[in-house]
Amino acid sequence: MRVAVTGASGRLGRALVSALADAPFSGPAGPIAWDRAAFDLDAPEGVLECLDRDRPEVVIHAAAWSDVDGCALDPELALRRNGTATGTLAEACAARSIDLLAISTNEVFDGRRTDGRGYAPDDRPAPVNPYGASKLEGERLATHAYESAKAGSLGIVRTAWLFGTPGRDFPSRILEAADHAAAAGEPLRAVADEWGTPTYVHDLAEAIVELLAADAIAGIHHVVNGHVASRAEWARDVVRRAGAEVVINEVSSTSWQRPSTPPRWGILAPTPLPSGEPLRAWPDAMADYAPALLRATRARA
Ligand SMILES: NC(=O)c1ccc[n+]([C@@H]2O[C@H](COP(=O)([O-])OP(=O)(O)OC[C@H]3O[C@@H](n4cnc5c(N)ncnc54)[C@H](OP(=O)(O)O)[C@@H]3O)[C@@H](O)[C@H]2O)c1
Incomplete structure (x- = not known):
């Protein structure tokens, strides 16, 4: 399976490239790592050339403007980078019947629940900050692109409080x-x-590899450590x-x-992984x- 990763030099991107390199389904060529030079959120149409050159079957979209305070200071730029750019990528992938797994965040929820439970995928998103709003817009545009094209599968993986190198x-x-x-x-x-829920990028990357191996990326997944x-x-x-x-x-x-x-x-209720094993x-x-x-x-x- 040919898998491309956007934001491949980022915290999660690096862990994904490493986990995919070890996955038997990646084949000898390994994953396709797209760093900012290949896919820049400020020039997202550049991805068309990458898609036609590298011909992935699945794209994992880990690139984002993840600076939440920067997003709060410039909400329009946040919407362009995390919303519009995700929509451009999703439209291009769906038009080519390429599957897309978009990484999103717990910050699409308002965090005001008081019943001690985590947010489930079908709970209503209601972001309280521009970063969350921009990521939700990315989810919305990607969903629209796949519903319109009626081709390929879209998965959304929401996660939270990532830690790991660099x-x-x-x-x-x-x-x-x-x-x-x-x-x-x-x-x-x-x-x-x-x-x-602090979440280790290596555990998240392994969980994503598990979803890909089981052909189970479609839908919304909440993936966090316990x-x-x-x-x-x-x-x-x-x-x-x-x-x-x-x-x-x-x-x-x-x-x-x-x-x-x-x-x-900001608690996400984890969704079951194909193995039935929750993250540690x-x-x-x-x-x-x-x-x-x-x-x-x-x-x-
Ligand atoms: N960090 C968290 O706690 C957290 C929590 C929940 C969800 N997420 C989501 O998880 C995914 C991965 O996050 P991460 O922590 O790995 O982020 P990160 O370390 O900041 O990596 C983001 C990547 O996006 C790339 N990028 C491409 N174009 C960019 C542009 N114009 N402006 C800024 N960055 C650009 C960056 O390139 P360079 O390497 O060249 O900078 C970098 O490789 C994102 O979708 C994020 O929204 C993160």
Whole structure:
């Protein structure tokens, strides 16, 4: 199976290319990695040439403008990059009967539910920030393209709170902030009332390979590691693994000024994978990631 990945140099893109390279269905040529030079969200029509040159059977669309605060500061650009560009890709794929798996986010939901349950695929999306709105627009345009063309399959994989190399994920930013706080003799502030499911890009990539292998990409999938965490709980886990000497002060999200408003309860109810096995709990995945995280942090220091 010829599988192309957009955003192949990104956090998830790298993990996907690596997991696909090991998948028996990829064949000796391996996956087709499209980085920004091949598929730029600011010039999405360039994908037509890529599709006709590389002739994939499936495209996994992992490229996005994932800077949620940047999206909040420029919502129109966010809509173009995460909405319109996804629509352009979907139309081009559907016109060629190429399957598409578009990666989306928990931030399509408002996070206001209070019953302690996670959001299911058929819950009504209602984004509370421009990043979520732009990703939902991407979902909508892709769905429209496949419904109109009546050819190929569309899958949407929503996920949340991704971590993994390369740096600048939440764990690496927390370690940086912990260093600054320790040097200044101050506590580290961490938000206690925003919840999500930290998800390791390697586990997500393996789950996507499983969907492809079982020919089960169609529909909306919620793929996240197990167990809920608040930002503060995740920060504590990271700081403990690094052995950092810093006091953590739990604060309310209302005291944390940032351009984007994250959903408070950003929990996705995982949908079943073909194996019937859920992804492991996020602390177990963090244990696998910790050595690489700590190496990268020390190299930056
Ligand atoms: N990160 C999260 O916590 C999270 C949570 C839920 C869902 N998601 C979704 O998961 C997918 C993968 O996210 P990620 O964390 O792997 O993102 P990432 O590391 O920021 O990677 C995004 C990729 O998109 C590429 N890209 C192409 N054109 C771009 C343009 N004009 N502007 C900005 N980037 C452009 C980037 O290229 P360069 O490498 O050249 O920069 C990069 O490879 C995205 O669909 C995202 O919305 C992410």
